[in-house]
Amino acid sequence: MAIELTGERADELITLQRASDAAHAAVREDPSPEAWAAWRERAGKVQAKVTEYAKEISQPRNEVEAAVKKAVRHPEPQPEA
Numbered sequence: 001m002a003i004e005l006t007g008e009r010a011d012e013l014i015t016l017q018r019a020s021d022a023a024h025a026a027v028r029e030d031p032s033p034e035a036w037a038a039w040r041e042r043a044g045k046v047q048a049k050v051t052e053y054a055k056e057i058s059q060p061r062n063e064v065e066a067a068v069k070k071a072v073r074h075p076e077p078q079p080e081a
Helices: 007-029 033-057 061-073
Strands: none
Touching (some): 033 061
16 A cells, blocks of 8 residues: 655655755765764654654554655656646
8 A cells, every 4th residue: 555645744754854865965975974973863863753654644664664765766747737
């Protein structure tokens, strides 16, 4: 069953995942201890919020995480107006 991400909570998860992905990209550019620490902090926030949201909607955490990553990394095209 596909997880549908909608509403403010989904927007929060997507924003957090984007920040984590950006921090990961920064580590690839500059693998300093500070960059690693920033990525770990952001990734930890994403994991905590994904776990919390999965419990709220009674869905497996790994499926919620996959839906968030898909929404960030492979977004659906927006319909033309």
